[in-house]
Amino acid sequence: MTGTLDELDPVIHAPKRLAAMAMLYASVTTDFSFLREHLGISESDLSKQMSALEKAGYVKVFKTGRGRGSRTTYRLTRQGAAAYRGHRRALTRLLGQE
């Protein structure tokens, strides 16, 4: 049980970040609006969560355009994809033990 708990990634374990990582894992690229609408959280909250993921090296940010037409998109890094897979595996194992 302890081994499985150790495999949980503290950066991803927070529900909002876990859901954001899951959406990015299931996509090649996803934009800020899509994440915000599906997570149902504020822009500032999402910016904070995504900054944490970027700082951990799990996501790459791409910004295009300026002003109203500007667009921010995210892409999972290889490190992020591996971290998400590992975290998901650990969750599955924990579910099996419950």
Next chain:
Amino acid sequence: MWKVLRMLSTMESTGDLFHAAQRAEAAPFINYPRGGWWHPPLYGLWWGAVLYTASWPGYASDTRRWTGLTVHLALGILLLVLMGIHVAQLVRRRGTYPSMRAAPKEIKATWLQFQVACLVVLAAFWGIWALAGRWWGIGAAAVLATAVVAWYEHAYGVAVQKVRDRLS
């Protein structure tokens, strides 16, 4: 709208987290812009044009051969660029570009059937080309591709509903 974290306030168990992750993985596939009635025939025309370009038999004389090759090559590039623009617009409207690596099993099954159907269209093209001629092959492939895309759009909608029901 497919809300991923609708139970955030009560999300305490590992099961809740896992369920939220599954809903989030499904999100890029669930909300998608539906194409109009013109969508399948447009794809059919595109397929027909691609097969026309790819199956160009060439000309006997050197001068015409090079002119023909240049024209067909330019047409091929133009078709690819048009498809690229179309996909980029779809991604922009949708806000995401789904990846099959974490697709729900219902969507994966439909996608696999679509790929097999595309191979059948190609096989039909080659067969009809060999039996009845190039133009018949191109025409049949365009009609078949239209039917395949129309079927896929319907089947995708059914698969999405199944995912919604399973993860609701």
